Amino acid sequence: MRTPSHRILQNDEGSEVYQGAMPEDFSATLSWRGTPEEVRILATSLRIDDPEAFVVESVMISDDSAELRLTVISGNPGRLRATMDDLMACLSAAEAMLETTYSEG
Numbered sequence: 001m002r003t004p005s006h007r008i009l010q011n012d013e014g015s016e017v018y019q020g021a022m023p024e025d026f027s028a029t030l031s032w033r034g035t036p037e038e039v040r041i042l043a044t045s046l047r048i049d050d051p052e053a054f055v056v057e058s059v060m061i062s063d064d065s066a067e068l069r070l071t072v073i074s075g076n077p078g079r080l081r082a083t084m085d086d087l088m089a090c091l092s093a094a095e096a097m098l099e100t101t102y103s104e105g
Contacts (some may be wrong), residue, residue, distance in 0.1 A: 039066040
């Protein structure tokens with residue numbers, strides 16, 4: 001999804017100057033559903049990775065269901081894809097850890 005952005009600058013006299021459209025930003029959102037505990041664990045493990053690169057949201061759907069949403073916004077589509085690839089790898093590793101933990105318990 002492309003999101004146009006605008007910027008307001010201040011000139012030397014302190015008044016605002018509207019600059020107009022900036023280069024477009026690109027964004028992507030990844031969603032994962034599971035139990036609230038699984039979502040909490042996955043969200044915690046992903047926040048360690050690179051907290052400046054994406055936004056993590058945990059959404060309660062019901063008492064036994066929740067959704068993890070990861071949103072990445074970048075001015076560069078290649079960087080967006082690289083960040084999403086990194087998040088998918090981290091999410092896959094964390095999910096495998098959860099499956100191992102639950103199968104042993």
